[in-house]
Amino acid sequence: MKVLILGATSAIAHETAKHFAADGAELFLVGRSADKLNVVCDDLRVRGATRIETFAVNLNQLERHEEVIDAAIRALGGLDAALIAHGTLGDQQRAQADVPYMLDEFTTNAISYMALMTRLANVFEAQKRGCLAVISSVAGDRGRGSNYVYGAAKGAVSLFAQGLRNRLSKSGVVVVTIKPGFVDTPMTAHLKKNPLFAKPAPVGRRIYTAMLRGESVVYVPWFWWWIMLIIRNIPEAIFKKLSL
Numbered sequence: 001m002k003v004l005i006l007g008a009t010s011a012i013a014h015e016t017a018k019h020f021a022a023d024g025a026e027l028f029l030v031g032r033s034a035d036k037l038n039v040v041c042d043d044l045r046v047r048g049a050t051r052i053e054t055f056a057v058n059l060n061q062l063e064r065h066e067e068v069i070d071a072a073i074r075a076l077g078g079l080d081a082a083l084i085a086h087g088t089l090g091d092q093q094r095a096q097a098d099v100p101y102m103l104d105e106f107t108t109n110a111i112s113y114m115a116l117m118t119r120l121a122n123v124f125e126a127q128k129r130g131c132l133a134v135i136s137s138v139a140g141d142r143g144r145g146s147n148y149v150y151g152a153a154k155g156a157v158s159l160f161a162q163g164l165r166n167r168l169s170k171s172g173v174v175v176v177t178i179k180p181g182f183v184d185t186p187m188t189a190h191l192k193k194n195p196l197f198a199k200p201a202p203v204g205r206r207i208y209t210a211m212l213r214g215e216s217v218v219y220v221p222w223f224w225w226w227i228m229l230i231i232r233n234i235p236e237a238i239f240k241k242l243s244l
Contacts, residue, residue, distance in 0.1 A: 001020065001023060001025040001026070001080045001081065002025070002026045002028075002076040002077070002078055002079050002080045002081070003017075003020050003025050003026070003027050003028070003079075003080065003081045003082070003083070004027075004028045004030070004069070004072045004076075004079055004081070004082040004083070004120075005017055005027060005028070005029050005030065005082075005083045005085065006030045006059060006068075006082070006083065006084045006085060006086055006116060007030070007031060007059070007084065007085035007086025007087065007135075008027075008029035008030055008031050008037065008040055008054075008085070009029075009031040009032075009033060009036040009037060009039075009040055010031075010085050010086065010087070010185070010187070011183070011185035011186060011187075011200040012085060012135065012180065012183060012185065012200050012203050012204055012207070013083060013085035013086075013135075013204075014040055014043075014200075014204070015200045015201050015203065015204025015205070016083060016085070016204040016205075016207045016208050016211075017029070017040070017044055017049075017204075018043075018044065018047055018204065019204065019205060019208035020049070020208065021044040021045075021047040021048050021049035022047055022048050023048070024048050024049070024050045025049055025050070026049070026050055026051040026052075026076050027044060027049050027051070027052045027053070028052075028053045028054075028055065028071075028072035028075055028076055029041060029044075029052060029053070029054045029055070030054070030055045030056075030057060030059070030068055030072075031054075031056060031086070032056065032057070032058050032059075032086075033056065034054070034056040037054040037056060038054070041054055051076070053071075053072070053075040053076070055068055055071055055072070059086050059108075059112045059116070060104070060107050060108055060112055062107075062111070062112060062115050065112075065115050065116055065119055066119060069116075069119050069120065069123065073123070078127075079120075079123060079124070079130060080129075080130060080131070081130060081131040081132075081133070081211055082120050082130075082131070082132050082133070083133045083134075083135075083207070083211070084113055084116055084117065084120075084132075084133070084134045084135065085135045086108070086112070087108060087109050087135065087187070088105060088108050088109065088187070089147075089150060089187050089188065090105040090108075090109075090149060090150060092146060092147050092148070092149055092150070095149040096149075102149055105149055105150070105153065106149065106152070106153050108153075109150060109153035109154060109157070110152075110153035110154070110156045110157055113134060113157045113160070114156070114157070114160050117132065117134060117160060117161065117164060120132050121164050121167075121168060121173070121175075124168065124171070124173040125168055125171045125173055128171050128172050128173070129172050129173065130173050130174070131173075131174045131175075131176065131211050131214060132164070132168075132173065132174070132175050132176070133175075133176040133177075133178060133207065133210070133211050134157060134161050134175075134176070134177060134178065135178045135180065135207075136154045136155075136157045136158045136161065136177050136178060136179050137150070137151070137154040137179055137180060138179050138180065138181045138219065138224050138227070138228050139151040139154050139155075140152075140153070140154030140155035140156070140157065140158045140179070141155070141158075141179070141228045141231065141232055142228075142231055142232055142239075143155070144244045145243075145244065146243075146244060157177075158177055158179070158217075161175050161177045162177070165177075165216060174211075174214035175216070176207075176210050176211055176214070176215055176216065176217075176218065177216065177217045177218070178207050178210065178218050178220060179217065179218065179219045179220065179224065179228075180198070180203055180219075180220045180224075181196060181198065181219070181220070181221065181224040181227070182194070182196050182197040182198065183197065183198050183199075183200055183203050183220075184197045184198065184199055184200065185200055198220070198221050202221070203220050203221070206218065206220045206221075207220070231244075
């Protein structure tokens, strides 16, 4: 299997990649730091990946997306699947006061995703097969006062993926939306931990199985489906009085 992973140095992406490596997959890893990519690359090679190529780039450079995807296709001789997993959990308070910062966060967590999804969708649609998986978040299911910039970005990604899934189903292409809850990773290191936090390893394993099965929308861990069902259905008059 030939897999492109964007944001490959994130804890969740790395855990997912371990399972593809164990299958002997060929991997093209993309991330901002060449040094971190090399560390991940060495680990995945030991775990069984038959081939690994890397590409260091900031994916907010939208004009470089075509270059990245073309490089992956050339290096691997095609693509069977892609996972988009980069992102940041920005400072909501700063985003409320600093418009350029807010726009940069939205570009990282939404616009760059949409640009990559559009290019990859066209690649998979042309070959009439493939799996495109994107990491969204339960935060995108409803706007909360504590993180609505991040939530709005992830909500946009989820809706965009839903439209792509509808469009591409006619071509035999799978679009998987992953909605993690709290995951204990470096991105959430500043948050106080509670029993709802999951470890990256089972989250990565669940993403891997969802991609192989061609599932549509996956809440990780599973209980977040029930939590968000409740949150989505709280009347707005009550919801806006809650400290969420």
